[in-house]
Structure formats: structure tokens, C-alpha cells
Amino acid sequence: MADEGLIEEELAKIEQLIGEAVDEDLAKLGEGINDDSAGLQRERDIDREIAKFKANALDRASTSLVTLGAFAPLVGLLYHSTTVSFMQDQELATAVVGCLVGAFVLHWVGRGFLETGFRQ
Numbered sequence: 001m002a003d004e005g006l007i008e009e010e011l012a013k014i015e016q017l018i019g020e021a022v023d024e025d026l027a028k029l030g031e032g033i034n035d036d037s038a039g040l041q042r043e044r045d046i047d048r049e050i051a052k053f054k055a056n057a058l059d060r061a062s063t064s065l066v067t068l069g070a071f072a073p074l075v076g077l078l079y080h081s082t083t084v085s086f087m088q089d090q091e092l093a094t095a096v097v098g099c100l101v102g103a104f105v106l107h108w109v110g111r112g113f114l115e116t117g118f119r120q
Contacts, residue, residue: 069099
């Protein structure tokens with residue numbers, strides 16, 4: 001009987017030591033997972049910021065192209081600027097349409113960068 005009590009005490013101590021070891025290992029594993037998750041979140045944030053940067057740059061370029069291709073010729077026609085007055089109507093229309101199409105394409109590509117960056 002005394003031996004059974006000692007055996008039970010030893011088994012309880014062994015179970016406690018195993019439990020503590022398992023808890024420590026799980027805690028270390030949890031810390032590693034949290035570190036990996038934080039690293040992935042930082043990478044995703046960086047990718048999103050890069051996508052926003054690219055989209056903003058393309059949108060600014062498209063706005064400049066609209067200003068250059070549409071508004072500048074209209075102001076030139078209004079004030080009879082020498083550059084615009086020497087252009088044929090067909091050349092002017094082609095330049096304006098070309099600039100507007102280019103601006104649309106740049107804006108569309110910028111939206112693509114945003115959609116790709118935020119899908120991840």
C-alpha cells in the first residue's frame with residue numbers, strides 16, 4: 001500500500017513536469033506564430049502602400065494629361081494662342097482625343113494597382 005502511494009505521488013510529479021514542459025513549448029510556439037503574423041501584416045501593409053503610391057502617381061499623370069490635352073487647347077483657342085491657331089482642326093481634335101484616351105488608360109492602370117494591392 002505504501003508503495004502504491006509513492007508510485008501515485010511520483011506519477012503526479014511526472015504529469016506535472018510534462019504539463020509544464022508542454023505549456024512552455026506551446027507558449028513558445030504561440031509567440032512564433034504571433035511574430036510570423038505580425039511580419040505578414042507588415043508585408044501586406046507595405047504592399048498596400050506601394051500600390052497606393054503607384055496609383056496616385058498614375059492618377060496625377062492622367063490629370064496632367066487631361067490638363068495638357070483638353071484644357072490647354074481650349075484656353076489657347078479662347079485667347080487665340082499661336083500654337084493652337086496654327087494647328088488644323090483635325091490635328092487639334094486628334095491631340096485632344098489622344099490625351100483624353102491616354103489619361104483614361106493611366107487612370108485605369110492606377111485602379112488596377114489599387115485593386116491588386118488591396119485584394120491580398
